[in-house]
Amino acid sequence: MQAKRIDRRHWLRQSFTVGLRSSLLYSGISLSALGCKRDRQRQENGPVMLDNEPVLRFPDKVPMRVVNDRPPCLETPWRYYRDDFTPNEAFYVRWHLQSIPTRIDSANWRLKIGGHVQKSLELSLADLRQFEVVQLAAVNQCSGNSRSLFGPRVTGAQWGNGAMGNAMWAGVPLKTLLDKAGIRAGAIDVSFDGLDQGPLASVPDFVKSLPLDIARRPEVLVAYEMNGAPLPILNGFPVRLVVPGYYATYWIKSLSQIIVHEQTYTGYWMTKAYLIPATNNANENPDRLSKSMIPIHQMNVRSFFTMPEELQQVRKNQLVKLAGIAFDGGSGIAKVEISADRGKSWQQTELGKNHGNYSFRRWSALWQNSEEFTKLLENNKATWLVKATNNKGEEQPMESIWNRGGYMRNGVESWSVEVVG
Amino acid sequence: MQNHTPILPETAKENSDSYRYPHRMVIVYTLFLLMGASIIAWVSLQNRYNREDDESLDYFKEVSSKNLSGRDPHLDKNSETKTNLKEKSLGVVSLYYPWFEIPLPPGEHKQVFQNHCLVCHSPQLVFNQPPHLKSEVWKGVVHKMVANYGANISALEEEQIVTYLLALQLFRDYQAKNVP
Numbered sequence: 287m288q289a290k291r292i293d294r295r296h297w298l299r300q301s302f303t304v305g306l307r308s309s310l311l312y313s314g315i316s317l318s319a320l321g322c323k324r325d326r327q328r329q330e331n332g333p334v335m336l337d338n339e340p341v342l343r344f345p346d347k348v349p350m351r352v353v354n355d356r357p358p359c360l361e362t363p364w365r366y367y368r369d370d371f372t373p374n375e376a377f378y379v380r381w382h383l384q385s386i387p388t389r390i391d392s393a394n395w396r397l398k399i400g401g402h403v404q405k406s407l408e409l410s411l412a413d414l415r416q417f418e419v420v421q422l423a424a425v426n427q428c429s430g431n432s433r434s435l436f437g438p439r440v441t442g443a444q445w446g447n448g449a450m451g452n453a454m455w456a457g458v459p460l461k462t463l464l465d466k467a468g469i470r471a472g473a474i475d476v477s478f479d480g481l482d483q484g485p486l487a488s489v490p491d492f493v494k495s496l497p498l499d500i501a502r503r504p505e506v507l508v509a510y511e512m513n514g515a516p517l518p519i520l521n522g523f524p525v526r527l528v529v530p531g532y533y534a535t536y537w538i539k540s541l542s543q544i545i546v547h548e549q550t551y552t553g554y555w556m557t558k559a560y561l562i563p564a565t566n567n568a569n570e571n572p573d574r575l576s577k578s579m580i581p582i583h584q585m586n587v588r589s590f591f592t593m594p595e596e597l598q599q600v601r602k603n604q605l606v607k608l609a610g611i612a613f614d615g616g617s618g619i620a621k622v623e624i625s626a627d628r629g630k631s632w633q634q635t636e637l638g639k640n641h642g643n644y645s646f647r648r649w650s651a652l653w654q655n656s657e658e659f660t661k662l663l664e665n666n667k668a669t670w671l672v673k674a675t676n677n678k679g680e681e682q683p684m685e686s687i688w689n690r691g692g693y694m695r696n697g698v699e700s701w702s703v704e705v706v707g
Numbered sequence: 708m709q710n711h712t713p714i715l716p717e718t719a720k721e722n723s724d725s726y727r728y729p730h731r732m733v734i735v736y737t738l739f740l741l742m743g744a745s746i747i748a749w750v751s752l753q754n755r756y757n758r759e760d761d762e763s764l765d766y767f768k769e770v771s772s773k774n775l776s777g778r779d780p781h782l783d784k785n786s787e788t789k790t791n792l793k794e795k796s797l798g799v800v801s802l803y804y805p806w807f808e809i810p811l812p813p814g815e816h817k818q819v820f821q822n823h824c825l826v827c828h829s830p831q832l833v834f835n836q837p838p839h840l841k842s843e844v845w846k847g848v849v850h851k852m853v854a855n856y857g858a859n860i861s862a863l864e865e866e867q868i869v870t871y872l873l874a875l876q877l878f879r880d881y882q883a884k885n886v887p
Contacts, residue, residue, distance in 0.1 A: 356829035439837035488857020
């Protein structure tokens, strides 16, 4: 009886997967393009497609746009940015190598620290919790966030704007651990490796490095908590590196090994991938590619709209509340301005609660339609721009930058609503 | 001779079961049908229960477009997983996640693509690259897999794969036009 039951389940699972297969035809290319009606019907039982892309629910996650299923790359739905902190269930996911950790026994897990140190360490989760805990709000943004919006478009994971999130991280400062191991004289670089691995030995392991002076900054954490809960396994359980102000490529997930080096670490993911042109704001011309490339590092300043809903209808004389988020690489947000006339004039917005310089900073503004503005309406659409300036005086460019890797997009964003009545 | 069937006297006729209780057979048949129907219903309910019961299928569950604009109704279930996770934070945490099985559209050298390009990542990563990439760009991508990641692909196969990738654009165009 039991065996039969399992068999039937197995069969059910298989037949369901077959259904899923056919529905997923829609994720990119479709055999049903050949006009197979059955597939179209089956799709109704499959995952919902957004812009022809699958939206699925992964373990411990809300339904998210699947940029890639294997290894998982999942994008945060936009409405979650209405909170200052992005919930763990909706926090975007980005893995590079197919063999991601799928089973972690926290009792046996150890963080190894070695290389050019006085005493190599092997720390358990309980050991890490012995150190004084540091809490910090910080934005984690993928280097390639918004890559699909580049023009001309570039290859790579095709992210919209949802490859970012803000969380309250808790853990041990990396410096505390490095000091415990005792850095020997002459050390200049520190590399970080996680539990993920390439599917073949020829695929370079995903290892990133930071210069020692950056690694020793007090805000760099080995975090075991995210928004007050253990990290979801898809976001790097049991611990991940938190490098506030730096792009997420350095925030190694499921961190397992830290090595201190006497020479600059030169692994593939530092010297061949994640490179940006060594130009102002990583900008280059598609026809004249920059010759000098450097590893990506600190985030530039960005801001977004989160309210009202894009293309929502508003009345002609309605008072509209606009709101959104802004962040940068750690100097903090000085001001956020909006423009209703395509950048001719700018109106200052009010900044929300300050959770620290590395966090999302909420901005909001009230806006009422005016005579002049009515003249600017196009097809009854009102369009605003938003521009943030950080405490270093850097502001978002009116035209988005371009580079071959599809990194660091930060142009002024626009947002439209429909004006009726 | 002519009358083989004996003509029953009125009384005998009235005494015969089917005559006296003409509904009885109907009732029996109905009962049979009902039993059959309930077995079918039970089996299908069981199947349904099994589906919902099966955690691995949970993640494949469809999401209605309504859910996309409000809080996820599955979150309650999720918070359960969360508490589990907390308790398990000194135990074992495991992950089962869905892989897509995307049938490859037919095309010249499809087999070469299938042999070499599904090894390290999902074809999803390939299929959702920007549309209308030039052949040099695809050539670059395929060669990157060989040069940087050690894909075991000959120069001839590289060319064949590029041919297949360029042909895929026709499908994408067709789909964009024809799938609502």
